[in-house]
Amino acid sequence: MTTISAFAATAALVGEPARAGMLAALMDGRALTASELAAVAGVTAATASGHLAQLTQAGMLAVEKQGRHRYHRLASPQVAAMLESLMAVAGGLENGAATRRPRVGPRDAALRRARTCYDHLAGEIAVGIADSLVASGRLDLSDDGAALTPDGFAFLRGIGMTLDPPTGPARGRIFCRPCLDWSERRPHIAGAVGAALCRWCLDGGWVRRMAGTRALEVTPKGVQELSRHFGREL
């Protein structure tokens, strides 16, 4: 059956350390040049070029040429979601029974604290925000789905977030997607609401991207603002 070979080919494309490294690096949602990706993957430009061609041809990456640079980014949220679910399964194993304690370097600590996950937030911070919204009746959350209550919608708008009103048949609610946090093993908020939340944090200067990693740094102002809106346990 032809569909199975496409299935295997897709997974194989991701299951190669160099390519996996590139894809993981692109999971922060930004576009990177071929040379930057070569560096993160630890291969030469020649090798990276081949890998990037394959990923692009397979429709996982989109390329934009700008001068003598070529910027590569994930082709769609769908691809990001696929990578995310792979990470969740991979993370599950690692924390599983038989395996040894995960490495705990300083960089890993920052990653567990706060990071981007494609277009939304992840890590302790993100899980904490979701918990706070659930506790105050502003978010409904289950394994299968999540939605802002009308209350939650008003609240997030009130603190300055840009959110489109709910459209279509889902009147009164605005759906978002739960995303299993691979370090916390509990869901945080993804989808349109998650993306808006992330933009709000970055635009307001509550968090800042750290160089060379997906980790985020929470600014002093951010600590203040976030604990004001979402409770002090952040």
Add this chain to the structure above:
Amino acid sequence: MTTISAFAATAALVGEPARAGMLAALMDGRALTASELAAVAGVTAATASGHLAQLTQAGMLAVEKQGRHRYHRLASPQVAAMLESLMAVAGGLENGAATRRPRVGPRDAALRRARTCYDHLAGEIAVGIADSLVASGRLDLSDDGAALTPDGFAFLRGIGMTLDPPTGPARGRIFCRPCLDWSERRPHIAGAVGAALCRWCLDGGWVRRMAGTRALEVTPKGVQELSRHFGREL
């Protein structure tokens, strides 16, 4: 970074034709013996045994030994969701711009019509049911999430489906998960509601599993019942 290598290893495990074939076969949610899996993958028992050991060790499969047989099944809905998202991405490419028409064998036609997708229904039938529920205001559906309305909950119970009442903070609604149908390229219903729907169809005898494939056959009685409840375009 250690988490990247786990990520790549997980994908690599899936990205090998024989293992991919086994996993795809298990996507119908049932448990199969090692020999059956060897057959579907087209390898000898010895080879299959090695693959199955790897998948089990990685936590993707759960094994249950019964007499001299060993039954293998997907370890969790999370693993199924991961495979599903890979299929969605793989399917997207295949229907993509540059590629040639997908193979249209008789078996593929049956698969497109109706099949199981882990624990729920997929194919034209499943997409049609979802459309019908949305049109009658019984289901809210978006890219980010889905939920039965109170109306929809009552309706499905009314036609004999077994559904747990909504729990937790999501009062009045019961979440389900949208799942992108790889043949129709539109969402159908997954999650707890999808599983209940699938059980209802099987238990009532509206659909029947076909031997050696994930395809489902709609019985004459099923045609009648389904079009009565969900409209004649099914």
Add this chain to the structure above:
DNA sequence: TGGATGCTACGGCCGCGCCCGAAGCATTCC
């Protein structure tokens, strides 16, 4: 108790695909 059958462990073969260096094209800067 002997002989099926289902599955697993071991050894050796072989091929796919990753990797790099070098050379070639495009673009930008001086």
Add this chain to the structure above:
DNA sequence: GGAATGCTTCGGGCGCGGCCGTAGCATCCA
């Protein structure tokens, strides 16, 4: 114009990992 930078294509080397046959261990059926 020439030189530097970013990226791609080509050819050849080599190692990892899948495959099978055989042998060995469990389990079930006479």
